[in-house]
Amino acid sequence: EEFTRSLHYFDSILSKSAPVPPVKLNNNMKSTKLKIQELSQPIHQENSAGSCSLRSLLKLRSHIYLEKSRVYLATGDNKSYVQSLGAGLSIYCSPYIIQECERYLHESPDEDDTSRGVEKLLN
Numbered sequence: 001e002e003f004t005r006s007l008h009y010f011d012s013i014l015s016k017s018a019p020v021p022p023v024k025l026n027n028n029m030k031s032t033k034l035k036i037q038e039l040s041q042p043i044h045q046e047n048s049a050g051s052c053s054l055r056s057l058l059k060l061r062s063h064i065y066l067e068k069s070r071v072y073l074a075t076g077d078n079k080s081y082v083q084s085l086g087a088g089l090s091i092y093c094s095p096y097i098i099q100e101c102e103r104y105l106h107e108s109p110d111e112d113d114t115s116r117g118v119e120k121l122l123n
Helices: 002-016 054-075 078-091 095-107 113-122
Strands: 042-044 051-053
Touching: 002 054, 051 054, 054 078, 054 095, 078 095, 078 113, 095 113
Parallel strands: none
Antiparallel strands: 042 051
């Protein structure tokens, strides 16, 4: 019950947080990467009391996925644990997520699917 509620709140936060701006497509329909300068530009939203940089939003969303992964691990849902860590890393390469991966590998006694999944994230 408590874990389900936590996951619900994390999902709610992720869905209500400022969306990442759409990625522009070039003529070959391949996405282009955001420029570093764009990450420091403020994003203004309607009905927002302030503004923040895209980098800050990406860090926040990445950290939410980290917290979500910890809930999945506590519930024994190892597949979702690895997927949440991967989602967080794909948004922003947070040292906290890397530390979580390293901690899991250090504490995990077995070479199981979860360990292999976490190792893939680090490579």
